[in-house]
Amino acid sequence: MTATESAIRRGSLPTRTARRIVRDFLARGLEPGDALADEATLIERYGVSRGTLREALRLLTFLGAVVVKAGPRGGPRLVTPGPSVVGSALGMVVQFRGATLRTVFESRLAIEPEVAALAAAHRKDADLELLDESVASLCSARRRRGPEFAAHSGRYHLRVAEASHNDVLAAIVPALAVMTTTVPWRFPKGSRDELTDRIATVVAAIRAGDGASARAITHVMIKSVVDGLQKDQPASLESRILWPDVDEVLSGDREA
CATH class of the missing domain: 1.10.10.10 (Winged helix-like DNA-binding domain superfamily/Winged helix DNA-binding domain)
Known part of the structure; x- marks a missing residue:
C-alpha cells in the first residue's frame, strides 16, 4: 500500500x-x-x-x-453513460421507497408537460423528423394487437425528451418511461385513437413553437391514461416497481 x-x-x-x-x-x-x-x-x-x-x-x-x-x-x-445508468439506479431507489405504477405516472404528469414545452422552444429539424415518424408509426400500429403500439408510444416520449435539449431531463424521462413498462397494464379500451390524435397535436404544437399548448395537451394526455387505468385496471396502478424488472428491461434481458 x-x-x-x-x-x-x-x-x-x-x-x-x-x-x-x-x-x-x-x-x-x-x-x-x-x-x-x-x-x-x-x-x-x-x-x-x-x-x-x-x-x-x-x-x-x-x-x-x-x-x-x-x-x-x-x-x-x-464513454458517455447512457440513460440506463440513471434508470437502473433510480429503479433500485424507488423499489425500497415502495413506489408504485401510480407514483411513476404522477411523476411523469409533473415532469413531461414541461418537457414538451421545452421541446417547443428548443426543437431542431432533426427532432421534428423523428417526432413525425413516431406519429406515423402510432397511426399504423393503433389497430394492431400486441406490444407494437406501446413501444412506439414509449419511443415518442423519449424523442420529446431529446427534443427538449435538456441533458438532465433526457436522462430522467427514459428512466420513468421504462418503469411504466415493468408492470402489466394495457391502454384503456378505445384510447389508442385518442392518444394518437393527442400526440399528433402535441407534435404540431412543438413544430409551431407553442409551448403552452404542448404543455397543456401533454398533461391531458397522460392524465387520461391514468384516469382510464383507475377506472378499468386499478390494481395495476398499485403494483410495486421492482429494480430487477427495471434492470432487465434496460439491459434487454427480460423474457417476453
Whole structure:
C-alpha cells in the first residue's frame, strides 16, 4: 500500500480515485472515445496501487463512464453513460421507497408537460423528423394487437425528451418511461385513437413553437391514461416497481 493509501481509509480509496479520474476528464479535455492512459501511468498519476486503480475503473465501468478493452491497443477509454445508468439506479431507489405504477405516472404528469414545452422552444429539424415518424408509426400500429403500439408510444416520449435539449431531463424521462413498462397494464379500451390524435397535436404544437399548448395537451394526455387505468385496471396502478424488472428491461434481458 502506498503512502497515499495509508492516509485514507482502505474502503473509500477506490471511490475517491474514481472521483479524481472523473474530475480529470474535464481538466484534461478528454472526450468520449479518448484513452485515459496505460495502467502504469494511471498508477503513478494517482499514487495508488494496481488493485485500487482497478477497483476505481471497475466502479466507473459499472456507472457507464469507462470501458476497458483488452489487447495491445486496449485499456480504459472514456464513454458517455447512457440513460440506463440513471434508470437502473433510480429503479433500485424507488423499489425500497415502495413506489408504485401510480407514483411513476404522477411523476411523469409533473415532469413531461414541461418537457414538451421545452421541446417547443428548443426543437431542431432533426427532432421534428423523428417526432413525425413516431406519429406515423402510432397511426399504423393503433389497430394492431400486441406490444407494437406501446413501444412506439414509449419511443415518442423519449424523442420529446431529446427534443427538449435538456441533458438532465433526457436522462430522467427514459428512466420513468421504462418503469411504466415493468408492470402489466394495457391502454384503456378505445384510447389508442385518442392518444394518437393527442400526440399528433402535441407534435404540431412543438413544430409551431407553442409551448403552452404542448404543455397543456401533454398533461391531458397522460392524465387520461391514468384516469382510464383507475377506472378499468386499478390494481395495476398499485403494483410495486421492482429494480430487477427495471434492470432487465434496460439491459434487454427480460423474457417476453
